[in-house]
Amino acid sequence: MNPIHPALAALATAAREMPYEDCAGALRAALKAPAWLRPEHRVGDPKGYMRHVLYVDADGNFVITAITWLPGQVSPAHGHRVWCAYGIAEGELTEEQFRESYGELISLGSKVYRAGEIADRDRDCKTIHRVANRSRGTIVSLHVYGVSADRLTTGINRVFAYDGR
Ligand SMILES: [Fe+2]
Numbered sequence: 090m091n092p093i094h095p096a097l098a099a100l101a102t103a104a105r106e107m108p109y110e111d112c113a114g115a116l117r118a119a120l121k122a123p124a125w126l127r128p129e130h131r132v133g134d135p136k137g138y139m140r141h142v143l144y145v146d147a148d149g150n151f152v153i154t155a156i157t158w159l160p161g162q163v164s165p166a167h168g169h170r171v172w173c174a175y176g177i178a179e180g181e182l183t184e185e186q187f188r189e190s191y192g193e194l195i196s197l198g199s200k201v202y203r204a205g206e207i208a209d210r211d212r213d214c215k216t217i218h219r220v221a222n223r224s225r226g227t228i229v230s231l232h233v234y235g236v237s238a239d240r241l242t243t244g245i246n247r248v249f250a251y252d253g254r
Contacts, residue, residue, distance in 0.1 A: 154231075165251070181203050
């Protein structure tokens, strides 16, 4: 998938050259000036949150995606099999984090993130979270995952059973 949108080039460089280091600066810049965001990223899918692939690393080391969240859409509670980082380009997103205790998830509380903010970076695959749109507007979030494109749908999330609201 080439060429990359210029507004994502620095983020791709950071992900390529220092995947386990701090790519927060490049992520924040891409969130604050989201020229990469296209009108279809605001449309979403009523059946569930919708992933848009923005860039695929040619060596299979990472993928940059946008995710569209319509009001009320919630991810499953999940951990990660690969490193990842994400933030908010538009809207107001709620993230709840958990810890695991004897196979059960215990909530560590929720936080609201707004456009331009980094929500979470999970370099060591330790975060367990659930991401939700509890607002009345659409959210577009921007994600970097240390995964190859062919493993995008199955290689990232480790889903937990959790029936909390
Ligand atoms: Fe996640």
